[in-house]
Amino acid sequence: MRLEGRGLSCAYGPTDALQDVNLVVGEGVLAVFGPNGAGKSTLLRLLAGERRPDRGSVLLDGVPVSAHDAGWRRRIGLVGHRSGLYGKLTVSENLKFFASLDGAAESGRVAAALAAVGASALASRRAEALSRGERQRAALARALVHDPEVLFLDEPFTGLDAAAASALEEVLSERGRRGRIIVLVTHDVVRGKALANRVAVLSRGRKVLDCEAAAAGVRRIVDLMGAPRPQSPGSLGEAGRRSAGAADGSQSARP
Amino acid sequence: MLRWAWLIAVKDLRIEFRARGRFLAMIAFVLLAGFLFAVSLDRTRVDARDVAGPLVWLVMLFASTAGAGRAFDAEDEAGAFRHLLLAPAPRPAIFLGKAAANAALVAAVAAAAFAAFALFLGIRAPGALASHAGVLLPGVIGLAATGTFFGRISAHSSLGDTLLPVLTFPLLVPMMFFGSTGTARLLMERPWSEVAGFVRLLWAFAVGSMAAGSLLFRHVVDD
Numbered sequence: 105m106r107l108e109g110r111g112l113s114c115a116y117g118p119t120d121a122l123q124d125v126n127l128v129v130g131e132g133v134l135a136v137f138g139p140n141g142a143g144k145s146t147l148l149r150l151l152a153g154e155r156r157p158d159r160g161s162v163l164l165d166g167v168p169v170s171a172h173d174a175g176w177r178r179r180i181g182l183v184g185h186r187s188g189l190y191g192k193l194t195v196s197e198n199l200k201f202f203a204s205l206d207g208a209a210e211s212g213r214v215a216a217a218l219a220a221v222g223a224s225a226l227a228s229r230r231a232e233a234l235s236r237g238e239r240q241r242a243a244l245a246r247a248l249v250h251d252p253e254v255l256f257l258d259e260p261f262t263g264l265d266a267a268a269a270s271a272l273e274e275v276l277s278e279r280g281r282r283g284r285i286i287v288l289v290t291h292d293v294v295r296g297k298a299l300a301n302r303v304a305v306l307s308r309g310r311k312v313l314d315c316e317a318a319a320a321g322v323r324r325i326v327d328l329m330g331a332p333r334p335q336s337p338g339s340l341g342e343a344g345r346r347s348a349g350a351a352d353g354s355q356s357a358r359p
Numbered sequence: 360m361l362r363w364a365w366l367i368a369v370k371d372l373r374i375e376f377r378a379r380g381r382f383l384a385m386i387a388f389v390l391l392a393g394f395l396f397a398v399s400l401d402r403t404r405v406d407a408r409d410v411a412g413p414l415v416w417l418v419m420l421f422a423s424t425a426g427a428g429r430a431f432d433a434e435d436e437a438g439a440f441r442h443l444l445l446a447p448a449p450r451p452a453i454f455l456g457k458a459a460a461n462a463a464l465v466a467a468v469a470a471a472a473f474a475a476f477a478l479f480l481g482i483r484a485p486g487a488l489a490s491h492a493g494v495l496l497p498g499v500i501g502l503a504a505t506g507t508f509f510g511r512i513s514a515h516s517s518l519g520d521t522l523l524p525v526l527t528f529p530l531l532v533p534m535m536f537f538g539s540t541g542t543a544r545l546l547m548e549r550p551w552s553e554v555a556g557f558v559r560l561l562w563a564f565a566v567g568s569m570a571a572g573s574l575l576f577r578h579v580v581d582d
Binding site for chain 2: 206
C-alpha cells in the first residue's frame with residue numbers, strides 16, 4: 105500500500121500554505137515536522153482528502169482519492185487538534201456511533217479500541233466530563249475503532265501523560281508493523297522520529313527534508329525547523345529515549 | 360442511505376434529550392404565548408380560533424430555526440462535524456438525518472402548542488386530529504428541511520445564527536401563509552375540501568425543500 109501526494113499546493117487567500125509538495129508514504133509511520141504555520145495540518149487535510157488541493161493530487165496505490173469517495177473515507181481514520189466527540193454522549197456511544205457509520209458496529213470493536221489506548225475506564229463517561237488527556241485518548245480510540253488502513257494524526261501526543269503516550273507509541277508501532285499507513289504530524293521531534301520509518305520536514309509550505317528516519321538526526325531536523333533544541337530525553341517515553349540517544353550518537357548519559 | 364440517516368437522527372435526538380435546554384425553552388415559550396393571548400385577547404371581538412392557527416405555525420417556525428442552529432452547534436462544539444463528514448455516510452444521508460431529528464422536535468413543539476392553546480384559549484379542536492396532522496405534517500417537514508439546510512450555511516458564516524432567519528423567513532412566507540390559513544380553517548370547522556389545496560402546496564414545498572436540501576447539502580459542507 106502506498107499513499108502519494110503529487111505536486112500538492114494549497115493557498116488560503118493570498119497565503120500559500122503548501123507549495124508543490126511531493127510525498128510518498130509507504131507502510132509504516134511517516135512523521136511530518138515543521139514549525140507553526142509550516143503547512144503540516146494543511147498537508148494532512150489534503151492527504152486525507154478533506155480539502156482539494158489547488159494543484160496536485162493524492163493517490164493511493166496510483167488511484168486518485170478524495171473525500172467525495174465513500175470507499176476512501178471508510179479506509180481512513182483521523183485525529184485532529186480537537187477531539188471530535190459529542191460532549192453529551194458517553195465515550196462508548198461516540199465510538200459506537202462512528203463505528204456504525206463506518207459499517208463496523210460488531211460487538212467488541214469499541215471495547216478493543218478503548219483498550220488499545222488504555223481508555224477502557226472512560227467508556228461510560230460523557231465526553232464533556234473528560235480531561236484534556238482523556239479526551240485525546242478517546243479521540244484516538246474513535247479513530248481506531250473501524251481499524252482504518254490509513255491513519256492521520258495531528259499532534260496526537262498533546263495532553264497525554266507519560267503512560268498514555270507510551271501506550272500510543274505502542275499502538276502506532278504495532279499498526280506500522282501490520283502494514284498500515286500512518287501519517288503523524290508532530291512538533292515532538294524525538295518521539296516522532298523514534299516512531300517513524302520515514303520523516304519529512306516542512307518549512308513555510310515547502311518540503312525541506314524527506315528521508316528514511318534512520319538517516320536524519322534529531323539535530324538536523326530541529327535545525328531545519330528553525331526551532332529550539334529539544335528538551336532532555338529524561339521526560340520522554342521509551343521510544344523517545346532510544347531515539348534521543350541514537351541521535352546524539354550515544355546512549356542516555358544517565359545509568 | 361436510510362440507515363445512515365437513521366443513525367444520525369437518533370444521535371441528534373439523544374443529544375437533544377440530554378441537553379433538554381432548547382426543548383424546555385420552546386415549551387416555556389409556547390406556554391407563555393398561550394397564557395398571554397388568553398389574558399389579553401378580547402374574545403367578544405376576536406375569535407380565538409382565528410389567532411390560534413397562525414400562532415401554532417409561528418411557534419413551529421421558531422422551533423425549527425432554533426433547532427437547526429443548535430443541531431450544528433453540537434456538531435461544531437468539539438469539531439465532530441469534521442469526523443461526520445469523513446465517515447462514509449453520503450452527504451444527502453447526513454442532511455436527511457439532521458432534518459429528521461429537527462422535524463421530530465418541531466412536531467413535538469407543535470403538539471405542545473396545540474395542547475397549550477386548546478387549554479388557554481378554550482379551543483376545542485373539532486373533527487379528527489388526523490385532519491390537523493395532515494396540515495401540520497408537511498409544514499413540519501418543510502420547516503425542518505429549510506432550517507437544516509440554511510442552518511449549516513449560517514453556522515459557517517461569521518454572522519452565525521443572526522443570518523439564519525434572514526435567509527429562511529422570506530422563503531417560508533408562502534408556506535406559513537398556506538399552513539396557518541389551513542389550520543385556522545380547520546379550527547373554524549370548515550370542510551377538508553377548503554384546505555386540501557393548501558395541503559397540496561405544503562406537500563410540494565416539503566418534498567421540494569427535502570429534495571433540494573439533499574442534493575445541495577454537499578455544496579454547503581464540502582470545499
